[in-house]
Amino acid sequence: MPRLREINNPVMLGVRIPAELNARLDTLSEETGRNKSFYVREALSEYIADMEDIYLAEKRLEDLRAGHSSTMTLEEVEKALGLAD
Numbered sequence: 001m002p003r004l005r006e007i008n009n010p011v012m013l014g015v016r017i018p019a020e021l022n023a024r025l026d027t028l029s030e031e032t033g034r035n036k037s038f039y040v041r042e043a044l045s046e047y048i049a050d051m052e053d054i055y056l057a058e059k060r061l062e063d064l065r066a067g068h069s070s071t072m073t074l075e076e077v078e079k080a081l082g083l084a085d
Contacts, residue, residue: 015040 017025029036063069078084 025036025039028034028039060069064071072080075084
């Protein structure tokens with residue numbers, strides 16, 4: 001796992017994007033007063049978080065189908081946590 005210092009130390013990443021996407025990014029940046037890097041970081045962060053969620057869900061489903069894990073109903077969870085009526 002990366003150390004906090006490594007996480008907070010920005011690195012440069014060069015990416016080629018289509019001209020149309022760059023134009024849209026320019027327009028958004030100009031209209032909002034934020035730089036393009038802000039929007040690229042935000043979009044990348046959101047996309048990676050979504051992909052991590054998808055891959056985790058797929059892994060859990062594989063485990064379930066392979067019999068390596070099981071599920072519980074809401075009622076079973078409530079009972080196990082002492083929340084049942």
